Amino acid sequence: MSSLPSTMKAVSFAQIGGPDVLQYTESQPLPKLQDGEILVRNNFAGVNYIDTYFRSGLYPASYPLIPGQEAAGTVAKIQGNNPLGFKEGDRVVWIKQGGYAEYTAVPADRAIKIPQGVSDEDAVGGFLMGMTALSLIKEAYPVKKGETILVHAAAGGMGLLLCQLLSDMGCTVIGTAGGPEKCALAKENGATHVIDYKATGGPTWVEQVLKLTNGEGVDCTYDGVGKDTYEGSMEVAKRKSKVVYFGNASGAIPPINIARLTAKNLSIMRSTLMGYITTRPELEYYANSVLDLIKAGKLKIKIHKVYPLSEAKQAHIDLEGRKTTGKLLLKC
Ligand code: NDP
Known part of the structure; x- marks a missing residue:
């Protein structure tokens, strides 16, 4: 030594x-x-x-x-x-x-x-972000091929990984991002549509998501932005769908009245990576999955x-x- x-x-x-x-x-x-x-x-x-x-x-x-x-x-x-x-x-x-x-x-x-x-x-x-992204799409809401998924802050650390993984699964990925450069980057990483939610003067991001989904809404939203987007994430949810909250980049989400979920039989959850990698086998599963994807060139960092x-x-x-x-x- x-x-x-x-x-x-x-x-x-x-x-x-x-x-x-x-x-x-x-x-x-x-x-x-x-x-x-x-x-x-x-x-x-x-x-x-x-x-x-x-x-x-x-x-x-x-x-x-x-x-x-x-x-x-x-x-x-x-x-x-x-x-x-x-x-x-x-x-x-x-x-x-x-x-x-x-x-x-x-x-x-x-x-x-x-x-x-x-x-x-x-x-x-x-590592941490890749494991989080995999846990979100495998366990928090198990995504199925062909679904339409909304990813907020799609050009961020988490966002780029989610866009890549979801597009590889054959999903329609709608991303939100602040500004044209971030929007372009999210698209390069697999987002099908990207909405600049900082742009002013036009339709809101909620209106744009609903338009892109013919008024139906999305199968799942992964929302790591929190305070500024949590309401809209529920508005663009499809009937019987799920919103997964996983972060507070814009601030913590205030308490939500459970009665709000009734209109669309909506599910919401707040997930954390640590709850998915508590045991050694769980950590090895997610860690080795991510490292294998990186090694194979299927996940670009x-x-x-x-x-x-x-x-x-x-x-x-x-x-x-x-x-x-x-x-x-x-x-x-
Ligand atoms: P990002 O690289 O995504 O940076 C945060 C992004 O959030 C910003 O670039 C910005 O993108 C967007 N944003 C929107 N509103 C605000 C605001 N008011 N202040 C700051 N940023 C804002 O960060 P990470 O990839 O590191 O993390 C993303 C989220 O994922 C965080 O909430 C984090 O806590 C969460 N996370 C949760 C984990 C878990 O286990 N639950 C594990 C890992 C991360 P834009 O300009 O495009 O709006």
């Missing part, structure tokens, strides 16, 4: 707030390993919208917190029995907490070996930008400012 430093680069916050609360340091003590954990020398960490929810206080946490739910890198140390057979030097991608750092102590059962032929950037770029770890704050500003498309990474 090569000798490990005693301190590392990391980004953390001690109080909730805007991007300014993110503090970069080069003197963070290395995490101490518990039994069953591996120490990963992170190469790239993924930036996810959930990192901003912890930072803003929308989601509770203990502080100080090193944010970051995922990273790809190499195993630097192993503690305990090691039933999964990791070796120092193995390339892994993991999901937990603490990715905005050079090193993270990760429960071994939350790490997956990266297959040869898949880069660290693609592995982490498609669009990296918006790789930011130095010291610029995590800028990454949050850009993501929350709706300035990005695809996935944001930090170089650790």
Whole structure:
């Protein structure tokens, strides 16, 4: 084992707030390993919208917190029995907490070996989001070939993956996105129709979706935008269909009166990836499915930008400012 430093680069916050609360340091003590954990020398960490929810206080946490739910890198140390057979030097991608750092102590059962032929950037770029996209279309609402599906923020990290997967399944994909460039990108990634929901002066996005579906509505909507779109998502739902809410990019959805579902026998749900990858077999199923799709070239990972770890704050500003498309990474 090569000798490990005693301190590392990391980004953390001690109080909730805007991007300014993110503090970069080069003197963070290395995490101490518990039994069953591996120490990963992170190469790239993924930036996810959930990192901003912890930072803003929308989601509770203990502080100080090193944010970051995922990273790809190499195993630097192993503690305990090691039933999964990791070796120092193995390339892994993991999901937990603490990715905005050079090193993270990760429960071994939350790490997956990266297959040869898949880069660290693609592995982490498609990991949490790819697993989420697959869980949405396989479990939250099991999509069937030929259905018409609405995807909000279709040029975002989640949106581009959903567009690709749904169009490969033979669905009609209606995307919404803010601005002509984002609309074009969503189309390149498989959306059949894209509506610029920021455009003013013409019909609303709800009217446009209804027109595209001859007034019937869509079979399912995947809504990660939340507050600004949740009402419209119910309006464009077909009779007996489902709306899957999975995020709060524009803010949290207020309580919904269940009586609103009656008119169309509508189902709604709020899904989270973690509830689909709780067990090791579940994680392996989704993780290996995503990595296989990437390796086969069937899922393309669009990296918006790789930011130095010291610029995590800028990454949050850009993501929350709706300035990005695809996935944001930090170089650790
Ligand atoms: P995106 O790359 O999609 O960025 C968010 C996008 O949302 C923006 O680019 C913007 O696109 C759109 N948006 C609409 N209104 C706003 C607003 N008021 N403020 C900011 N953005 C807005 O992010 P991610 O791909 O990282 O995440 C998308 C959603 O998926 C998030 O809600 C996230 O929490 C959720 N998610 C949920 C998971 C789960 O397990 N439930 C797992 C992973 C992600 P435009 O300009 O086109 O409107």
